[in-house]
Amino acid sequence: xxxxxxxxxxxxxxxxxxxxxFAVSGALVAGGRKMDWFGVVVLAVMVAVGGGSLRDMLLGxxxxxxxxxxxxxxxxxxxxxxxxPIVRRxxxxxxxxxxxxxxxxxxxxxLGTQKSMGVGTNVFVAIVMGVITGVFGGVLRDVLANRxxxxxxxxxxxxxxxxxxxxxxLLAQTNIPSGVVLWLSIGVVxxxxxxxxxxKWSLPKFNAQExx
Numbered sequence: 001x002x003x004x005x006x007x008x009x010x011x012x013x014x015x016x017x018x019x020x021x022f023a024v025s026g027a028l029v030a031g032g033r034k035m036d037w038f039g040v041v042v043l044a045v046m047v048a049v050g051g052g053s054l055r056d057m058l059l060g061x062x063x064x065x066x067x068x069x070x071x072x073x074x075x076x077x078x079x080x081x082x083x084x085p086i087v088r089r090x091x092x093x094x095x096x097x098x099x100x101x102x103x104x105x106x107x108x109x110x111l112g113t114q115k116s117m118g119v120g121t122n123v124f125v126a127i128v129m130g131v132i133t134g135v136f137g138g139v140l141r142d143v144l145a146n147r148x149x150x151x152x153x154x155x156x157x158x159x160x161x162x163x164x165x166x167x168x169x170l171l172a173q174t175n176i177p178s179g180v181v182l183w184l185s186i187g188v189v190x191x192x193x194x195x196x197x198x199x200k201w202s203l204p205k206f207n208a209q210e211x212x
Contacts, residue, residue, distance in 0.1 A: 010179060011111070014186070018107030019072055022048040022137055023079035024100040028086070028093045029145045037084065043141055044080030045073055047104070050137035055112050055129050059119055098197050101138060106189035109134025109161035110182060113168050123169040130165035131158055134189070156196035156203065164189030 026047035030040040049066045056064040066072040086093055112133025116126040135151050135158050142149040151157045168185035172178075195201070 007179070010182070014107050014111060014182075015072070016075070018104050018111065019048045019075050020079050021100045021107065022104030023076035024083050025097055025104060025138070026076075026141050027080040027083035028097040028100070029141055029147065030080075031084065031086075032093065032097075033145045033147075035145075037081075040084055041077050041080045043144060044083070045076045046144065047137040047141040048076035048079075049073060050140040051108055051133040051135065052112065052137075054136050055116070055133045058132070059116060059121070059129065061115075061119060099194075102190055102193040102197070105134045105138065105157065105161055105193060106164065106186045108137070109165055109189055110168050110185045113165040113185075114182065117169065117172065126169055127162065127165045130168070131161045134158075134161040134165075153205070156192065156201045159203065160189050160192035160196065163192060 023044040026044035027040050029047075030043040033039075035043065049064075049072055052072075053064045053066065056062065086096065109130045111130075113126050113130030115133075116129035117123070121129065138157075139149045139151055141147075164185045167188055168181060171181040171185065174181075
């Protein structure tokens, strides 16, 4: 399968969905932390472009994607402004946050893997770059919002991305149409993450005993 065979229309749609989803999650976290409007926009933009920016820098793909296509930043900022009223009305936003974050994770993890394979990396590096693309924006968001990054505290988050990215690179070696592989892999990440949220799945935690 040619990983670059997916149509531009499909890729643009997925990038659009992923950017909005991650921007919503950033804006909701910022609102929950009672940041001002500028802080809401900044956090939304950071989570939307953070993972892809780190991926491109590690791969040596410069300028990074949003410099070539500024609409990512513009869309994330506008999404944040639209999201602000949800927080200001005092609506319970935790479910929206978890759902939007799961969508962003699924879309960008797989797109990151695809892009990495497209520039000639081996499958191991492609998987790692995919996980970084999906996860790093959320880590950056949580750190800037003074929250413990969920990826480090047992949540089935990076693991969901890892499984989906692995499935993508395996199916990419077959004759299955590229569009089917793309959507199927995204669906795997999304379903795993949502099931983990609903059923409260988590990884075993390391509990070291403190010395007296």
